[in-house]
Amino acid sequence: MAHGHSEKGGHIVSYGTFIGVWLALLMLTALTVAVSGVDLKRLSVLTALAVACIKTSLVLGIFMHLKYEDRIFKVMFLVVVVTLAIFIGLTFTDTTLAR
């Protein structure tokens, strides 16, 4: 909680969970490399980014313990991602860029 000077420690994640997540990450990497060989036109970008997002949420949630943190950490992270998305989105409204 915000008040008080917390001495409480973090959540302990088991060795097994981490190894499971690592295997999942390796499989996702294999998947994305395999799919890149197939021509899906514009879709291929989307699949590559979707896989990257899944991998990122695994690393964030489990490896970085975000899943087990106070809610304020998650809210802040969301704010940051939304901000970056808005920056990118608004820059894209400028159609004259890089022509």
Next chain:
Amino acid sequence: MAVDVAGRSQGLPDYLNHRAAYSGILSWVLSTDHKRIGVMYLVSQLTFFLVGVALGFVMRLEMLTPGPTVISNPAVYNAIFTVHGVIMIFLFVIPGLIASFGNFFLPIMIGAKDVAFPFLNLLSWWLFMIGAFVAIASLFTGGLPDTGWTFYVPYSIQTNTNTTLALFGVFILGFSSILTGLNFVTTVHQMRAPGMRWGRMPLFVWAIYATSWIQILATPILGITLLLVMLERVLGIGVFDPARGGDPVLYQHLFWIYSHPAVYIMILPAMGAISEIIPTFARRTIFGYKFIAGSSLAIALFGSLVWAHHMFTAGIGERAAVIFSLLTFLVAVPSAIKVFNWVSTLYRGSIELRPPMLFALAFIFLFSIGGFTGLMQGALALDIHLHDTYFVVAHFHYVMFGGTGFALFGALHYWFPKMFGRMYNEKIATIAWALMFVGFNVLYFTMLLMGWLGMPRRYYDYLPQYQTWHVVATVGSWILIAGVLLMVGNLLVALKRGEKAPDNPWGGVTPEWSTTSPPPLENFEKAPTFSGGPYDFPTEVAR
């Protein structure tokens, strides 16, 4: 606000006199006490400010007559406005009130002993000084600087002056700014004293909190942009340089993604200070606490989405121009909410016109002019006419000097007795304020008109038809500078020979007034607890 500092005695020495690990100057530059760091920022910023003022004085003097007046080489004039801009922006208004008064009062106002990371705080100040030194050194090595403070590509890639070093200096300053921001956010989240709920935080704390978020989210974009320009200069990576396939307009986007929110880094803490001064001198609880607190966050949010209004004439797409113009008009809403709430607080208050209040009222007046002229430039058609004229320069000075500058001086007069335990001569302070207010308007309102008539900015020479205007403006600059010098002199004298200040000279109710003047090392003699609203005046007549 009721502050319980149970069993207060006069036992502890204040922060200026406690026994430190080092003595002399080292007891300052190696101190991790947030109050000493705040004072160090204040002193360094005001020093840079006076240097900037001196450069501005020379510029105005040069514009007294067409053709060469006191400077024979136009390149020197270019150098002077560049240095004036770099110093005033990066070394005075961006650290502004957040680094000085934020450092000093944020922990006190939430009842904490210090910030969350005191050592990091000291590191921020050192980075600030190192960055300042590098940036200034670049100006005197390798030719006269001539890029303006905006470092626009492609010119900043091609010029032979020492731009790489200047960029590196600003990069370090950005790092300092980021560390201060993350320190303050953590402090507000983790260090509030018992009873100091979010809804009880003084509005200055809300403003600092919102500003810290902008520092965290926007400054890194400037960092990477400057880094890319450095890489462009050293290696030629071709991201911005049109000669190598890059797009210079992309630079402008990235630069303003930071640099527009940066003006809110400058103005938000100023608004926070005004929100403190007005209730104290109107003896009334602030009108619309939640709206002022919320509008700080709203300004932080909307302010981050309007950057391309600096680029309407840079050839950006029509769709983008319309969207950014609309967003620019939207950002005026939360600013206006603040102004209305301040004025409503004054209504039926028992107003005392003492120096801090005079500065606060001047702020509202000047900032309103600055805000309205800003909206004019936010309108697409009008901006074509006004872009790159004196109108922009005058608008900017109304917001940044009339706004942040006057608020900083107001805050200085408001908190000076608390920080140093001395009172200044209020009569001289009032005269200084009057000189500054008059001089300011004579100088910058004339520039607004000149801009409207078509006088372009950053020009060394001008057509004779503008001379009358320039003479008036230059005379205004003399009045303004006289006021500034009188103010600084008055405060310096007070520091040495001022009367001892009481703990609560103005009858304020926020937490800083419940401790001694100056406060002891860990701010309160006993850990305080809080109850009640932040602006509950005991004497206020129930209505």
Next chain:
Amino acid sequence: MSQTATPGAGGQAVLREAEHHFDYTGRKLGMWLFLFTELLLFGGLFIAYAIYRHVNFADFHVAAKDLDLVLGTINTVILLTSSLTMALSITAMQKGNRKLAVWLVVLTVLCGLAFLFIKYFEWTAKISHGIYPASPELMKLPPGEVRFFGLYYAMTGLHGLHVLIGMILLIVMAVVIARKPSRVHSFRPDDADETMAGARPAIVDGDGKPLWKGGIIDENVEQVSVVVRLKPGPHTIQPSDYVSLENAGLYWHLVDIIWIFLFPLFYLIT
């Protein structure tokens, strides 16, 4: 660990600066905020990438074929593995297994080294083919490809720098943990000053058996305090023993996340 007041001249309390309480959540919050700034630092580059790629769609595809997919994939696996060892080392530390934690950190650093080694070969291979910023060879290519390689060098270069910083951070951590007996607890018996004169202090275990005996306390005693240095072990480990390692780990994982995006954006768009 609140304010430390030591009696000074005239009985007046003198405070010392920066004696700080420990706040586990606060430290992690500070680190996360720093990570956000790193995210936005790379964010600026991602904006540039998104714009240029949108405009030079075809050129980016052609240019990406020049990158070595096999080396890129190997590097991805290496970094993912390093993230695993990093995460494992924190669990080991939380369980009080200091030795295992140190070895896992060392393994993480070695993975980082392998990553940089492969990256070095990739870069030198490109440079020997004349593909480097502002090279005459590169300038002959269409502008889209010039932009691709400009961003490639800027982004992987900045990422590599972060790997290097992370490695240094982790080496420091490994040394700190390996040497760590440094958590100090002080106890000061209340109001015991006068009554303790002439007594002999001792530390006893749970059964009352003495572990240590001190000398006799003399008459002029002003204060008595006992300082205990603890090695973190399975039963005595506390958050203050591993929060720095956790924060260093967070930094390392962030570097991994950046790569998770760089890999498809540069290597997989052929």
